[in-house]
Amino acid sequence: MTGWRERLDVIDALEAAGWTSDGVYPLEILRMGEAAFAIADEAGNSVLATGGWAVDFPSDVPVLVVVAACLAAAGQAGERLADVIQLRPEGAQR
Template sequence: MTWNSRIDVAEALERAGWTGDPDRPLDILRHSSGAVWAVVNDAGDCGVDTPGGGNVDLPGDVADEVVIAAALAASGQLIAETNVVCDAKGHAVPHTAGCSAATALGPVEELLELATVLEIPRPGVAPPLQLLRSHGHADRWAICDRKGRRWDGEHDCWMYEPEGIRYEAQRDSTRFTLAEAVPLARRLADGQLNGSCSPRN
Protein backbone atom coordinates (compact mmCIF):
# COMPACT_ATOMS: atom_id res chain seq x y z
CA MET A 1 0.00 0.00 0.00
CA THR A 2 1.21 3.46 -0.83
CA TRP A 3 -1.31 5.45 1.18
CA ASN A 4 -3.54 4.58 4.12
CA SER A 5 -6.96 6.17 3.64
CA ARG A 6 -7.90 4.86 7.09
CA ILE A 7 -5.23 6.84 8.96
CA ASP A 8 -7.93 8.49 11.12
CA VAL A 9 -9.14 5.04 12.19
CA ALA A 10 -5.59 3.94 13.05
CA GLU A 11 -4.96 7.06 15.11
CA ALA A 12 -8.29 6.74 16.95
CA LEU A 13 -7.55 3.11 17.85
CA GLU A 14 -4.04 4.02 19.00
CA ARG A 15 -5.58 6.59 21.34
CA ALA A 16 -7.88 3.83 22.61
CA GLY A 17 -4.87 1.67 23.55
CA TRP A 18 -4.47 -0.45 20.42
CA THR A 19 -0.91 -1.31 19.33
CA GLY A 20 0.43 -1.19 15.78
CA ASP A 21 1.98 -4.28 14.22
CA PRO A 22 5.82 -4.01 14.17
CA ASP A 23 5.96 -4.38 10.37
CA ARG A 24 2.82 -2.41 9.50
CA PRO A 25 2.05 -0.15 12.49
CA LEU A 26 -0.65 1.94 10.78
CA ASP A 27 -2.19 -0.89 8.75
CA ILE A 28 -2.63 -3.57 11.43
CA LEU A 29 -3.54 -2.76 15.03
CA ARG A 30 -4.15 -5.19 17.88
CA HIS A 31 -5.94 -4.85 21.19
CA SER A 32 -5.04 -6.73 24.36
CA SER A 33 -8.48 -8.39 24.22
CA GLY A 34 -7.41 -10.24 21.07
CA ALA A 35 -9.31 -8.02 18.64
CA VAL A 36 -7.44 -7.07 15.44
CA TRP A 37 -8.15 -4.34 12.89
CA ALA A 38 -6.40 -4.23 9.50
CA VAL A 39 -6.69 -2.13 6.35
CA VAL A 40 -5.93 -4.10 3.18
CA ASN A 41 -5.68 -1.63 0.30
CA ASP A 42 -5.53 2.01 -0.76
CA ALA A 43 -9.33 2.08 -1.21
CA GLY A 44 -9.76 1.72 2.56
CA ASP A 45 -11.21 -1.80 2.58
CA CYS A 46 -10.58 -3.17 6.04
CA GLY A 47 -11.69 -5.76 8.53
CA VAL A 48 -12.06 -6.52 12.22
CA ASP A 49 -11.31 -9.88 13.87
CA THR A 50 -13.04 -10.50 17.18
CA PRO A 51 -11.39 -12.28 20.13
CA GLY A 52 -13.79 -15.19 19.61
CA GLY A 53 -12.64 -15.82 16.05
CA GLY A 54 -15.32 -13.94 14.15
CA ASN A 55 -14.52 -11.36 11.50
CA VAL A 56 -16.25 -8.54 9.68
CA ASP A 57 -15.21 -7.05 6.34
CA LEU A 58 -15.80 -3.31 6.00
CA PRO A 59 -15.66 -1.86 2.46
CA GLY A 60 -13.84 1.38 1.74
CA ASP A 61 -17.08 3.39 1.49
CA VAL A 62 -18.04 2.63 5.10
CA ALA A 63 -17.53 5.75 7.23
CA ASP A 64 -14.50 5.87 9.55
CA GLU A 65 -16.80 6.39 12.54
CA VAL A 66 -18.56 3.09 11.82
CA VAL A 67 -15.22 1.27 11.42
CA ILE A 68 -13.99 2.67 14.73
CA ALA A 69 -17.23 1.68 16.45
CA ALA A 70 -16.98 -1.86 15.03
CA ALA A 71 -13.39 -2.21 16.26
CA LEU A 72 -14.24 -0.86 19.72
CA ALA A 73 -17.26 -3.17 19.91
CA ALA A 74 -15.02 -6.14 19.05
CA SER A 75 -12.60 -5.21 21.84
CA GLY A 76 -15.36 -4.51 24.35
CA GLN A 77 -14.54 -0.79 24.50
CA LEU A 78 -17.69 0.63 22.94
CA ILE A 79 -19.04 3.19 25.40
CA ALA A 80 -22.65 3.15 26.53
CA GLU A 81 -23.58 6.63 25.30
CA THR A 82 -24.10 6.26 21.56
CA ASN A 83 -25.59 8.72 19.10
CA VAL A 84 -27.64 7.13 16.33
CA VAL A 85 -28.19 9.58 13.47
CA CYS A 86 -31.36 9.15 11.39
CA ASP A 87 -32.19 10.43 7.93
CA ALA A 88 -35.41 12.30 7.13
CA LYS A 89 -37.28 8.99 6.92
CA GLY A 90 -36.01 7.87 10.32
CA HIS A 91 -33.54 5.28 8.98
CA ALA A 92 -30.17 4.96 10.70
CA VAL A 93 -27.27 6.32 8.64
CA PRO A 94 -24.71 5.85 7.19
CA HIS A 95 -25.54 2.15 6.98
CA THR A 96 -28.65 0.06 6.41
CA ALA A 97 -29.70 -3.04 8.31
CA GLY A 98 -28.29 -5.35 5.64
CA CYS A 99 -24.75 -3.98 5.42
CA SER A 100 -21.71 -5.49 7.08
CA ALA A 101 -21.23 -2.53 9.41
CA ALA A 102 -24.72 -2.99 10.83
CA THR A 103 -24.00 -6.69 11.34
CA ALA A 104 -20.78 -5.81 13.16
CA LEU A 105 -22.55 -3.47 15.53
CA GLY A 106 -25.45 -5.83 16.23
CA PRO A 107 -29.19 -5.61 15.63
CA VAL A 108 -30.95 -2.25 15.73
CA GLU A 109 -32.63 -3.22 19.00
CA GLU A 110 -29.22 -3.66 20.66
CA LEU A 111 -28.06 -0.26 19.41
CA LEU A 112 -31.21 1.39 20.72
CA GLU A 113 -30.57 -0.08 24.15
CA LEU A 114 -27.27 1.85 24.14
CA ALA A 115 -28.49 5.04 22.50
CA THR A 116 -29.24 8.11 24.58
CA VAL A 117 -29.66 10.55 21.66
CA LEU A 118 -31.27 10.13 18.23
CA GLU A 119 -31.11 12.91 15.65
CA ILE A 120 -33.82 13.67 13.08
CA PRO A 121 -32.52 15.98 10.31
CA ARG A 122 -34.68 18.87 9.19
CA PRO A 123 -34.38 19.33 5.39
CA GLY A 124 -32.84 22.71 4.67
CA VAL A 125 -32.71 23.57 8.38
CA ALA A 126 -29.84 23.15 10.82
CA PRO A 127 -29.34 21.80 13.38
CA PRO A 128 -31.48 18.62 13.55
CA LEU A 129 -34.10 17.81 16.13
CA GLN A 130 -33.02 15.45 18.91
CA LEU A 131 -34.79 12.63 20.67
CA LEU A 132 -33.35 12.42 24.21
CA ARG A 133 -33.87 9.36 26.39
CA SER A 134 -35.57 10.27 29.66
CA HIS A 135 -33.46 9.78 32.78
CA GLY A 136 -36.50 8.97 34.90
CA HIS A 137 -38.16 6.56 32.47
CA ALA A 138 -35.75 4.68 30.19
CA ASP A 139 -38.57 3.74 27.79
CA ARG A 140 -39.58 7.39 27.22
CA TRP A 141 -38.04 9.99 24.89
CA ALA A 142 -38.33 13.77 24.67
CA ILE A 143 -38.37 15.61 21.32
CA CYS A 144 -36.04 18.61 21.64
CA ASP A 145 -35.02 21.55 19.51
CA ARG A 146 -31.70 23.35 19.97
CA LYS A 147 -33.28 26.24 21.89
CA GLY A 148 -33.70 24.04 24.95
CA ARG A 149 -37.41 23.43 24.33
CA ARG A 150 -39.34 20.16 24.29
CA TRP A 151 -42.46 19.27 22.34
CA ASP A 152 -45.50 19.07 24.60
CA GLY A 153 -47.97 16.48 23.33
CA GLU A 154 -50.85 17.76 25.45
CA HIS A 155 -50.67 21.36 24.19
CA ASP A 156 -49.11 20.62 20.76
CA CYS A 157 -46.42 23.26 21.14
CA TRP A 158 -42.77 23.82 22.04
CA MET A 159 -42.10 24.75 25.66
CA TYR A 160 -39.29 24.97 28.13
CA GLU A 161 -39.53 22.09 30.56
CA PRO A 162 -40.43 23.34 34.04
CA GLU A 163 -38.43 22.47 37.12
CA GLY A 164 -39.68 21.10 40.41
CA ILE A 165 -41.82 18.22 41.68
CA ARG A 166 -45.12 20.11 41.26
CA TYR A 167 -44.58 20.07 37.48
CA GLU A 168 -44.09 16.30 37.21
CA ALA A 169 -47.39 15.82 35.34
CA GLN A 170 -46.38 18.55 32.90
CA ARG A 171 -43.05 16.83 32.35
CA ASP A 172 -44.89 13.61 31.48
CA SER A 173 -46.62 15.40 28.59
CA THR A 174 -43.20 15.98 27.00
CA ARG A 175 -42.19 12.29 27.06
CA PHE A 176 -43.16 9.70 24.47
CA THR A 177 -42.48 6.07 23.68
CA LEU A 178 -40.04 5.67 20.79
CA ALA A 179 -42.90 4.42 18.60
CA GLU A 180 -44.72 7.71 19.29
CA ALA A 181 -41.68 9.98 19.22
CA VAL A 182 -40.15 9.04 15.84
CA PRO A 183 -43.21 9.72 13.62
CA LEU A 184 -44.04 12.85 15.61
CA ALA A 185 -40.46 14.12 15.28
CA ARG A 186 -40.54 13.44 11.54
CA ARG A 187 -43.69 15.55 11.20
CA LEU A 188 -42.03 18.33 13.19
CA ALA A 189 -38.86 18.08 11.08
CA ASP A 190 -40.93 18.32 7.88
CA GLY A 191 -42.70 21.44 9.18
CA GLN A 192 -46.13 19.78 9.42
CA LEU A 193 -46.46 20.95 13.03
CA ASN A 194 -45.30 24.33 14.31
CA GLY A 195 -46.90 25.09 17.66
CA SER A 196 -45.06 27.85 19.51
CA CYS A 197 -47.59 29.13 22.03
CA SER A 198 -47.54 27.93 25.61
CA PRO A 199 -49.07 29.20 28.82
CA ARG A 200 -45.99 27.94 30.70
CA ASN A 201 -43.33 29.12 28.24
Protein backbone atom coordinates in the same frame (compact mmCIF):
# COMPACT_ATOMS: atom_id res chain seq x y z
CA MET B 1 -13.46 11.14 -0.28
CA THR B 2 -13.02 7.58 0.90
CA GLY B 3 -10.10 5.22 0.68
CA TRP B 4 -6.89 4.49 2.51
CA ARG B 5 -6.36 8.11 3.58
CA GLU B 6 -9.67 8.10 5.45
CA ARG B 7 -8.72 4.79 7.07
CA LEU B 8 -5.72 6.57 8.60
CA ASP B 9 -8.32 8.37 10.75
CA VAL B 10 -9.38 4.92 12.00
CA ILE B 11 -5.75 4.10 12.86
CA ASP B 12 -5.39 7.40 14.74
CA ALA B 13 -8.61 6.84 16.69
CA LEU B 14 -7.75 3.27 17.64
CA GLU B 15 -4.26 4.27 18.75
CA ALA B 16 -5.86 6.97 20.92
CA ALA B 17 -8.00 4.22 22.48
CA GLY B 18 -4.89 2.19 23.31
CA TRP B 19 -4.72 -0.18 20.35
CA THR B 20 -1.16 -1.13 19.41
CA SER B 21 0.64 -2.22 16.26
CA ASP B 22 3.02 -5.09 15.92
CA GLY B 23 4.82 -3.06 13.23
CA VAL B 24 5.57 -6.14 11.13
CA TYR B 25 3.28 -5.69 8.14
CA PRO B 26 3.39 -2.97 5.47
CA LEU B 27 -0.28 -2.14 6.03
CA GLU B 28 -0.55 -1.70 9.76
CA ILE B 29 -2.40 -4.21 11.95
CA LEU B 30 -3.66 -2.83 15.24
CA ARG B 31 -4.64 -5.03 18.17
CA MET B 32 -6.53 -4.69 21.41
CA GLY B 33 -6.98 -7.94 23.30
CA GLU B 34 -8.26 -10.50 20.82
CA ALA B 35 -9.54 -7.88 18.37
CA ALA B 36 -7.46 -6.94 15.33
CA PHE B 37 -8.03 -4.22 12.73
CA ALA B 38 -6.18 -3.95 9.43
CA ILE B 39 -6.31 -1.89 6.28
CA ALA B 40 -6.63 -4.61 3.66
CA ASP B 41 -5.53 -2.73 0.55
CA GLU B 42 -4.66 0.65 -0.93
CA ALA B 43 -8.30 1.23 -1.87
CA GLY B 44 -9.10 1.59 1.84
CA ASN B 45 -10.97 -1.64 2.36
CA SER B 46 -10.39 -2.89 5.90
CA VAL B 47 -11.15 -5.80 8.19
CA LEU B 48 -11.92 -6.32 11.86
CA ALA B 49 -11.40 -9.79 13.33
CA THR B 50 -12.00 -11.22 16.79
CA GLY B 51 -13.26 -14.37 18.44
CA GLY B 52 -13.25 -16.46 15.28
CA TRP B 53 -15.19 -14.02 13.10
CA ALA B 54 -14.26 -11.20 10.74
CA VAL B 55 -16.08 -8.22 9.29
CA ASP B 56 -15.00 -6.61 6.03
CA PHE B 57 -15.49 -2.87 5.72
CA PRO B 58 -15.54 -1.56 2.14
CA SER B 59 -13.78 1.78 1.73
CA ASP B 60 -17.08 3.69 1.64
CA VAL B 61 -18.07 2.70 5.19
CA PRO B 62 -17.77 5.85 7.35
CA VAL B 63 -14.83 6.12 9.75
CA LEU B 64 -17.20 6.57 12.67
CA VAL B 65 -18.89 3.22 11.97
CA VAL B 66 -15.56 1.38 11.66
CA VAL B 67 -14.19 2.88 14.89
CA ALA B 68 -17.41 2.12 16.79
CA ALA B 69 -17.33 -1.50 15.61
CA CYS B 70 -13.68 -1.87 16.60
CA LEU B 71 -14.26 -0.42 20.07
CA ALA B 72 -17.24 -2.73 20.60
CA ALA B 73 -15.29 -5.79 19.41
CA ALA B 74 -12.51 -5.00 21.89
CA GLY B 75 -14.93 -4.53 24.76
CA GLN B 76 -14.34 -0.79 24.77
CA ALA B 77 -17.95 0.14 24.16
CA GLY B 78 -17.71 2.48 27.13
CA GLU B 79 -15.17 4.66 25.28
CA ARG B 80 -16.76 7.85 24.00
CA LEU B 81 -16.17 8.18 20.28
CA ALA B 82 -15.55 11.91 20.67
CA ASP B 83 -12.62 11.04 22.95
CA VAL B 84 -10.83 9.05 20.24
CA ILE B 85 -11.96 10.55 16.94
CA GLN B 86 -12.35 14.14 15.84
CA LEU B 87 -16.00 14.58 14.97
CA ARG B 88 -16.80 17.24 12.40
CA PRO B 89 -19.91 18.23 10.49
CA GLU B 90 -20.59 16.41 7.24
CA GLY B 91 -18.80 18.10 4.36
CA ALA B 92 -16.35 19.95 6.61
CA GLN B 93 -12.81 20.26 5.32
CA ARG B 94 -10.04 18.24 6.92
